Amino acid sequence: MSPLKITVTIIVMIAVTYLPRALPFVFVKKEIKNPYVTEFLKYLPFGVLAAMIFPDYFSSTLHLESAIMSFSVALILSIKKYGLTTVALSAVAVVYFTEILLLF
Amino acid sequence: MLGYLSVSFAYGILTAASLPWFVPIIISATNLTGTGQFVGTQLLIAGAAIAEIGLTVFIINIRYILMSISLSQKMPKSLSLKKRLLLAFGNTDEVYAVAMRENTISGSYLFGVILSAYLGWVLGTALGATLGDIVPPDLKSAMSVALFAMYIAIIFPPVMSDSYAFLIILSSAAFSILLKIIPVFAFLPSGYSITISGVLSTLIFSVLKVKRQKKGARVKAPNLKPLMNKREG
Numbered sequence: 001m002s003p004l005k006i007t008v009t010i011i012v013m014i015a016v017t018y019l020p021r022a023l024p025f026v027f028v029k030k031e032i033k034n035p036y037v038t039e040f041l042k043y044l045p046f047g048v049l050a051a052m053i054f055p056d057y058f059s060s061t062l063h064l065e066s067a068i069m070s071f072s073v074a075l076i077l078s079i080k081k082y083g084l085t086t087v088a089l090s091a092v093a094v095v096y097f098t099e100i101l102l103l104f
Numbered sequence: 105m106l107g108y109l110s111v112s113f114a115y116g117i118l119t120a121a122s123l124p125w126f127v128p129i130i131i132s133a134t135n136l137t138g139t140g141q142f143v144g145t146q147l148l149i150a151g152a153a154i155a156e157i158g159l160t161v162f163i164i165n166i167r168y169i170l171m172s173i174s175l176s177q178k179m180p181k182s183l184s185l186k187k188r189l190l191l192a193f194g195n196t197d198e199v200y201a202v203a204m205r206e207n208t209i210s211g212s213y214l215f216g217v218i219l220s221a222y223l224g225w226v227l228g229t230a231l232g233a234t235l236g237d238i239v240p241p242d243l244k245s246a247m248s249v250a251l252f253a254m255y256i257a258i259i260f261p262p263v264m265s266d267s268y269a270f271l272i273i274l275s276s277a278a279f280s281i282l283l284k285i286i287p288v289f290a291f292l293p294s295g296y297s298i299t300i301s302g303v304l305s306t307l308i309f310s311v312l313k314v315k316r317q318k319k320g321a322r323v324k325a326p327n328l329k330p331l332m333n334k335r336e337g
Contacts, residue, residue: 001123001148001151005148006123006127006148008154009144009148009154010131010134012154012158012161013131013135013140013141013144013158013161014134014135015158016158016161016165017135017136017137017140017161017168018192018193020162020165020166020168020169020172021165021168021169021171021172021192021193021195022172022188022192023172024168024169024170024172025172025173025175025176025191025192026185026188026189026192028172028173031173031174031177032170032173035314035317035318036310036311037170039314040306040307040311041166041167041169042170042310043268043269043272043306043309043310044163044164044166044303044306045164045167045258045259046259046262046269046272046273046306047272047301047302047306048160048163048164048276048298048299048302048306049139049143049258049259049302050259050272050273050276050280050301050305051277051279051280051297051298051301051302052143052146053252053255053259054276054277054280054281055277055280055281055284056252057252060249060252061249067249070249070253071256074252074256075256075260077257078256078257078260079260079263081261082257083257084111084114084254084257084258085110085111085114087253087254087257088114088251088253088254090253091249091250091252091253091256092249092253095249
């Protein structure tokens with residue numbers, strides 16, 4: 001990956017993060033009341049993140065078993081409302097130890 | 105605050121595994137957004153085209169448009185353009201959540217909230233990025249899972265109380281898998297299939313939800329006709 005690509009990507013990321021925040025903050029005076037718009041925008045991260053997780057999660061580890069195990073653990077911990085870091089560390093630990101177990 | 109530090113630390117350490125150590129620090133210092141940074145960086149490392157990265161991160165960030173609009177309502181009208189442009193930079197999920205608890209917000213109050221969030225975020229990233237070299241390679245491959253696990257921790261908690269969130273996750277996952285499997289669509293780079301799946305699933309169920317809620321409101325409104333006939337008679 002070239003330094004040029006990294007630099008351009010960072011600039012693009014800055015633009016797509018700052019502009020949605022800045023332009024409405026400066027220009028929009030009225031609240032958006034249309035529920036179609038507000039509900040759509042509110043739910044968008046769920047759709048996009050779900051598309052990022054599936055199916056790529058299951059090809060991100062060496063073996064499918066460690067992916068399934070860690071996914072289940074992450075899912076349960078998330079629903080039980082444990083924090084981001086706890087879930088992430090637990091998933092990593094499960095993958096690490098499952099992979100070791102699979103060596104036997 | 106502590107949660108903020110640990111998330112940015114994780115971002116720093118994960119990114120430094122594949123990119124130069126100063127890259128995540130620069131990204132954190134110029135973007136100040138958790139999900140967007142993670143997704144953008146992940147796509148960059150995976151080799152996605154810049155257009156895909158831009159589009160996907162933009163779509164993830166679209167919610168900031170709504171948040172900026174509603175936050176703007178609470179600011180004093182006299183707030184200068186310069187200050188607005190500066191403060192807008194810091195309108196993150198966490199800052200927004202804190203600020204929206206108040207009825208009106210002064211520029212200096214918002215600035216204070218943003219400053220502490222910013223320092224925590226950049227410092228955490230810096231710590232993670234520089235310590236990343238110490239992490240052994242075995243652990244680094246297990247860490248790719250850490251990013252996905254964080255996404256899981258973001259989207260699944262509301263599922264128990266919000267069935268539409270669950271439906272959106274389910275359908276988006278289905279679309280995403282289909283787009284990968286069905287040969288006709290196999291040419292589609294991952295960035296675009298993510299956007300298509302995400303937008304389509306969200307569109308379907310958010311529209312469904314609003315229609316159901318509107319229908320519910322009509323059903324709940326009392327039928328006043330018998331009352332009116334009585335009065336006239």
